[in-house]
């Protein structure tokens with residue numbers, strides 16, 4: 001990264017953007033590194049963005065060198081080191097997930113192409129906007145010059161929610177609950193898993209498996225705990241009257257910090273939704289799937305070799321199926337563009353799942369074949 005870290009945030013005037021910006025500008029994520037913010041919005045929110053810029057000036061953050069407000073992704077992403085994609089088409093009442101995907105696929109095609117055209121070749125991109133996994137897949141597919149390792153989608157909020165619920169159940173601090181995993185999609189099909197690799201870290205450094213601490217609550221862990229975490233976002237909306245913003249912004253900041261600055265502690269994992277180019281845990285290649293990840297030197301690595309129970313395998317298949325359906329919905333939109341028209345011709349005889357697999361094998365860096373045409 002250059003001396004000044006250039007961070008672009010799309011949807012910056014929204015709820016999450018408003019809570020996230022101070023975490024970035026204050027040095028919470030990048031310490032005392034000088035940073036420049038590029039705030040991207042659609043035209044109707046530009047006035048609100050100007051107000052946020054005024055507030056940022058009034059905060060007198062020592063590390064903040066400049067704030068740009070724009071409606072042009074090419075301007076926002078030029079030489080950007082970090083891009084956080086929060087802006088997207090919101091889910092409206094009665095809207096199905098498929099419709100949401102189609103609306104967002106157009107937006108994330110534009111974002112991916114702009115990243116490809118002007119961002120730093122080392123840019124790191126975190127996708128927050130829903131449907132986060134598939135938006136991330138679309139963006140990385142279009143940004144074919146950027147390694148797929150430089151992208152991830154946010155499942156860190158679900159990870160924190162799962163940790164917090166286990167801590168409440170055990171009556172311990174959240175900080176002592178380690179290696180819970182969110183598998184799959186950032187949606188209600190995700191599988192929050194405390195038992196496969198989860199442990200309690202005691203004050204003297206002893207690691208006690210959650211499976212033994214929760215031995216009397218195994219029913220709870222495989223039923224109520226799962227649905228509680230899966231539906232937490234919906235529940236917050238019911239109670240707060242608006243979707244999670246404070247916790248989503250905090251999780252976004254913590255994900256960036258762990259991924260790009262501190263890394264994970266030895267033996268610890270966090271949940272990140274990443275491009276599955278290797279078929280980890282038997283999951284189809286070619287989708288963005290949340291896995292347990294270790295982070296080091298600005299890279300993520302999926303922790304391999306965990307032994308999954310039959311229940312876990314069943315749950316992974318459910319969320320994998322949903323992601324493949326999302327891929328199909330996105331593909332239906334993308335096939336109208338020239339890049340994807342070539343792709344669908346080449347793949348017209350393939351089933352959806354074999355397309356996801358063969359794309360990875362055919363391309364050198366594991367991206368859609370379409371993005372390379």
Ligand SMILES: NC(=O)c1ccc[n+]([C@@H]2O[C@H](COP(=O)([O-])OP(=O)(O)OC[C@H]3O[C@@H](n4cnc5c(N)ncnc54)[C@H](O)[C@@H]3O)[C@@H](O)[C@H]2O)c1
Nearest residue numbers: 011013014015016041042045087088128129130154157248
């Ligand atoms: N991954 C997660 O854990 C997680 C958690 C909570 C919310 N979310 C998602 O994050 C997104 C943002 O949530 P929010 O509460 O801030 O929503 P919001 O509606 O308050 O803000 C979204 C902002 O994006 C802007 N926007 C829309 N299209 C844009 C585009 N093409 N380019 C740039 N900006 C654009 C809007 O003008 C708006 O200001 C939503 O998609 C939400 O579902 C994800």
